Amino acid sequence: MTDPLVTVDDLEKYYYENDTLLDRLTGAEREAVRAVDGVSFEVREGETLGVVGESGCGKSTLAETLMRLREPTGGSVTFDGDPVFDLSGTDMNAFRRRAQVMFQDPFSSLDPRMTAGEIITEPLAIHGVGTSGERRERAETLLDEVGLSADQIDRYPHEFSGGQRQRIGFARALAIDPEFIVLDEPVSALDVSVQAQVLNLLADMQAERDLTYLFIAHDLSVVRHISDRVAVMYLGEIVEIGPTEEIFEDPKHPYTKALLESVPRADTDERDRTVETIRGDVPSPRNPPSGCSFRTRCPELIQPPGLDLPQATFRGISEFRTRIENGDIDVDLRWEQVGDPDREDREAFVDSLREEAFDTELPDAEEETVSEAIRALADGDRETAAATLRERYRSPCEAIDPGLPAGEHPSACLLNEQPEDVETAREEWEADYEAPEAGASSR
Numbered sequence: 184m185t186d187p188l189v190t191v192d193d194l195e196k197y198y199y200e201n202d203t204l205l206d207r208l209t210g211a212e213r214e215a216v217r218a219v220d221g222v223s224f225e226v227r228e229g230e231t232l233g234v235v236g237e238s239g240c241g242k243s244t245l246a247e248t249l250m251r252l253r254e255p256t257g258g259s260v261t262f263d264g265d266p267v268f269d270l271s272g273t274d275m276n277a278f279r280r281r282a283q284v285m286f287q288d289p290f291s292s293l294d295p296r297m298t299a300g301e302i303i304t305e306p307l308a309i310h311g312v313g314t315s316g317e318r319r320e321r322a323e324t325l326l327d328e329v330g331l332s333a334d335q336i337d338r339y340p341h342e343f344s345g346g347q348r349q350r351i352g353f354a355r356a357l358a359i360d361p362e363f364i365v366l367d368e369p370v371s372a373l374d375v376s377v378q379a380q381v382l383n384l385l386a387d388m389q390a391e392r393d394l395t396y397l398f399i400a401h402d403l404s405v406v407r408h409i410s411d412r413v414a415v416m417y418l419g420e421i422v423e424i425g426p427t428e429e430i431f432e433d434p435k436h437p438y439t440k441a442l443l444e445s446v447p448r449a450d451t452d453e454r455d456r457t458v459e460t461i462r463g464d465v466p467s468p469r470n471p472p473s474g475c476s477f478r479t480r481c482p483e484l485i486q487p488p489g490l491d492l493p494q495a496t497f498r499g500i501s502e503f504r505t506r507i508e509n510g511d512i513d514v515d516l517r518w519e520q521v522g523d524p525d526r527e528d529r530e531a532f533v534d535s536l537r538e539e540a541f542d543t544e545l546p547d548a549e550e551e552t553v554s555e556a557i558r559a560l561a562d563g564d565r566e567t568a569a570a571t572l573r574e575r576y577r578s579p580c581e582a583i584d585p586g587l588p589a590g591e592h593p594s595a596c597l598l599n600e601q602p603e604d605v606e607t608a609r610e611e612w613e614a615d616y617e618a619p620e621a622g623a624s625s626r
């Protein structure tokens with residue numbers, strides 16, 4: 184195994200909102216957006232590490248923070264043995280030459296008033312490399328290398344297509360001869376056919392120049408062919424990391440499995456099948472779920488000891504509980520729909536809400552517990568309604584924060600192998616857990 188070129192250890196980047204001087208004077212509470220929330224991995228020399236996840240999961244923040252384009256709020260990054268966040272002066276300059284970024288959007292990341300030549304040579308000018316004639320020559324060579332032609336050097340960005348602009352962006356990243364390039368969604372804005380050409384160019388250049396890549400994309404299929412390993416991000420955390428083929432052939436985390444399920448397949452047998460895409464939206468990084476951050480959307484939520492319901496039933500009840508906890512059920516409106524202004528017929532209220540919330544029958548014990556919770560809701564006692572469900576249906580996934588154990592292909596899920604402290608926390612949680620009797624909560 185080759186040595187790591189970049190080591191990221193427990194990196195954290197929180198953005199703070201309500202943090203202006205005025206906010207502080209008026210006592211507004213500072214709110215943290217946990218964009219990157221304790222991420223650790225390494226990028227080995229000469230490899231491509233793909234990082235994938237849905238929009239908003241923190242990929243760009245991760246890239247920008249590790250390149251020190253943003254100040255971290257915690258953790259460290261080491262580049263070839265040097266602590267990146269402690270570098271200054273000439274050491275920092277050297278880092279800026281050895282590590283480059285290529286950004287997502289070819290339309291906005293290039294200055295429209297600069298020619299292709301000026302864009303490509305700007306990093307050389309900033310670092311004082313060569314005379315202006317030498318820099319121009321270098322830009323001409325680079326244009327050739329990235330599949331454009333030297334005589335396009337004086338053209339402006341709007342004179343190029345999206346794919347060509349991305350090639351110019353890549354030529355710029357290569358100009359200073361870096362060892363490491365962060366590619367932040369380099370092909371996302373391009374048509375599929377053009378994507379393949381740019382991906383081939385990136386792969387060819389990597390082989391030719393021994394480059395190390397961190398390749399960011401929201402689409403797993405894009406990283407498959409170019410990455411040696413893939414890290415899957417969810418809500419600011421890495422939930423699974425491993426060799427590319429293992430991630431695709433033997434995904435371990437329910438989120439990775441769901442992402443793979445949602446990739447359209449080309450062959451006809453698969454085309455017609457109902458693809459279960461990931462339900463719901465990514466929760467806000469301002470208020471991430473307790474325990475496992477994927478649990479609110481997870482199709483493999485773990486049940487408490489003693490409970491063994493079909494997954495769909497358990498999930499249905501859990502979602503109903505979340506609606507109650509979040510105050511998403513309008514009790515007044517429901518009473519209106521029941522048509523009982525005196526609010527006396529609680530059973531009619533129960534039937535009405537029960538029918539709206541669940542489209543299938545529940546086992547007797549669950550029917551009893553759910554009805555008891557709805558009765559409390561009918562009385563306007565949301566707390567008791569939530570507690571009734573919480574007591575019987577709480578999952579270890581909401582109490583215990585999974586971690587990534589050491590190894591080549593770890594995943595942060597309680598269904599899989601976990602670090603020792605997480606295993607211990609789970610054993611303690613289970614030892615403390617007392618299964619309540621159905622429908623007879625202890626309040």
Ligand SMILES: Nc1ncnc2c1ncn2[C@@H]1O[C@H](COP(=O)(O)OP(=O)(O)OP(=O)(O)O)[C@@H](O)[C@H]1O
Nearest residue numbers: 198216218237238239240241242243244245401468
């Ligand atoms: N400057 C900022 N201030 C406050 N919140 C921010 C800021 N920049 C990003 N965020 C938030 O941090 C989270 C992560 O954003 P980030 O852009 O890193 O995600 P991403 O995975 O790269 O998404 P995309 O693919 O859409 O670019 C999001 O919830 C975003 O709204």
